[in-house]
Structure formats: C-alpha cells, structure tokens
Amino acid sequence: MASSSWSTTAVGRLALAGLIAAGCAAPARATDFDGSKPLICAVTTVMERDAGQCERYAPPDTPAGAPAFFKVDVAAKAVTASAGRKSTLITVLHINGRLVLQGGENGRGWSATIDEDNGVMSAAVVDEDHTFSLFGACTTP
Helix, strand or coil, rough: CCCCCCCCHHHHHHHHHHHHHHHHHEEEEEECEEEEEECCEEEEEEEEECCCCCEECCCCCCCCCCCCEEEECCCCCCEEHHHHHHEEEEEEEEEECCEEEEEEEEEEEEEEEEEEECEEEEEEEECEEHHHHHEEECCCC
16 A cells, blocks of 8 residues: 655644635524535545555545545435546435445445535545545535
C-alpha cells in the first residue's frame, strides 16, 4: 500500500479552510441534513486498512482517490464527485436521527451516515481485501 504523509501544517490549513467555508455559509437547520435538499460533503480524514496495516490520510491526494468534496442528491439517487465520478444510491434510510445511504459499484460496497442534526458524516468503502473509512461533514449548497 502506498503511503503519503501530510504535515501537521497542511492538515491544519485544510481544516481551517473547511471552517472558513462553513462559517461563510448560511446557518443550517436540522432538516437541511435529512436528504430533502442536496448536500455538499467534505472529507477531512481517510483511513485505509488491509489485513496487515492501517494508514491515515488527508485529502485531496489520498491513495484511495477520495474526493475532497462530493455531492449527495437523495432525490436524484446520486452521489457525484470530481472527474465525473458518480454512484447510484441504492438504499436511503432514516434511523435514530441519521441519514443512512448505501450503494456499490466496481465490486465495492459503500455506506455513509450523516447526522441529521449537524451534518457530521462518516462513510466506509469495502473491497475484497481492504477498506476505506472516510470522515467529514456536510452542508447545504
């Protein structure tokens, strides 16, 4: 597995940029994260795991190729990212204040959970021999 280390400064700058962007956006209401409106989600941390090791990365240049931002559109049943990448939402559930999304493509399955009160997001992509855990937050455009 290829390794890419990020300096504390680079990760700090990425986090600061996210906070500034979030601060400039209009305050979100709890209902903004229930899937009734499209969401823009930012990935802040990626954990890559195989049987032998676990690595932590920060986007955008992760070995997993995780986008720094992606759009969730429940009404269109789609998750889209940079370079024209798109995945179909197969399952959409509301469980205990969480929006739960699931799909799969290219032999991989994925699942994401978004807190309907604050937009905090976690997701996992599972392949036959490794997994990726993604952490971040969502907001309305």
